[in-house]
Amino acid sequence: MWIDASYDHLCARLRKVGVAAATALLLTVPGAQADDGIIVFAAASLRDAMDDITALYPGEVAVSLGSSGLLARQISEGAPADVAVLANTDWMDWLEREGVVDPARRVALVGNALVLIAPANAPDLSEARTEALLARLDGGRIAIGQTQSVPAGMYGRAWLEASGMWDSMMPHLAETDNVRAALALVARGETPLGVVYATDAAAEPDVRVVYRVPEGMHDPIVYPAAPLSDAGAPFMAFLQGAEAQKVFEAHGFVPLTVVP
Template identity: 50%
Template sequence: MTLRLNIRVLVCAVVMLCAPVAQADTPVTVFAAASLKTALDDIAEDWQGNVTLSYAGSGAIARQVAQSAPADLVILANPQWMVWLQDQGIVNPDETRMILGNTLVVIAPAGHDPIAADQPGVLLKTLNGGRLATGQTDSVPAGIYARAWLETAGLWPELSAHLAEAENVRAALAYVARQEAPLGIVYASDAIAEPAVSVVYNVPSDQHPHIRYAAAPLTTEGAAFLDFLDTATARSVFAANGFVPLDPS
């Protein structure tokens, strides 16, 4: 009896030791807003398991998930797209969290002096015939926020015909980094991630809707990774990359 008991104890111990490994080895697929790439790539290296990160504009992600794309966790840069997924019955409102904040900036190729971008004619003059890069103003959150600011500042009428609207904010960032566009409107976190650009104007946060990143798990694996994003390690990475970690809500 003693030998059998010892064997059972040994088997239970082995199972308990192996359980976390099996859980960590379960693949996790995260669909995330393009602006999160630098930070999430760093954070994923500390995740004890297999994680696949797929980045795109939030509108594109929402439509992909609505068409049954295999995501375990969805992180969008505009809560309205998450509400749309909730209305489709795809994500649970009770499991949705606002995890991060951000701010808007105007950027130029590295070394450019600051400009008074809120003054009429300044952006147009600085463009000098070029285009102002940002996300698509009807679907990409960065573009939606950029348009909101331009409208609030009274600059939309003079600039609406001079935009280079990209499929996501990182594409808009690349236009300026490659000097294909003289100016761009992106998130502060994007400017930090790209040494080939300089911030020439910080957009006042009261001149556009609050920038919030909404996250929602679709599986238990996604929920585990979302919990990991709220750890001190992950929050410090987000902060170092220009995001504002929010208390879980």
């Protein structure tokens, strides 16, 4: 069951009622009962893979999708979650410093790649340089996750900075709350270009990859995962198993850990 990125609204309610009442509020969502299932907070870019993985898991799982920064902040505030799978090591590091994540139980689960996309009927992009990007935008914007908090946006900013394009392209960015929102803007033709993960591009038939960002232009894209409760340990083990890792691979992720 998905609680989805509309969890933003739920988070606002959690802040209003206070951490003490957070568990009671979340457990009113059908399928998220603590007595017969677990709650997983996962980066929005994992939607399709997590859909298939939870269908294979022999227990009840409720998944809340959103940007890694949002999810990490809510976890630190006490929102009920049994497992966290984020799209950036910085946010998991922060949860460690907050004392929420046990570093001994944390793993690097899967990897990904960063790409520049355009609507499916768009022509190839000859080069990813400032002049070429501005010409393709033609007054429009590049859809990208928030460059200060959304991992895909942070990786995208690192690429633009490393390539010397940040100052020129910054005024032309349309920053979104998560990477799937950036994907949707391009798929609907509302922006001519977007920066997303390769797995997002593969999941959306209305976009095409016009440029693959070299890996050396940003930090490695690693999805760290950790159990946040003893109840989440079995699902965490399942995520590392061969069955789940095959699902990740089928969706374009790079398996980093497999436990037989």
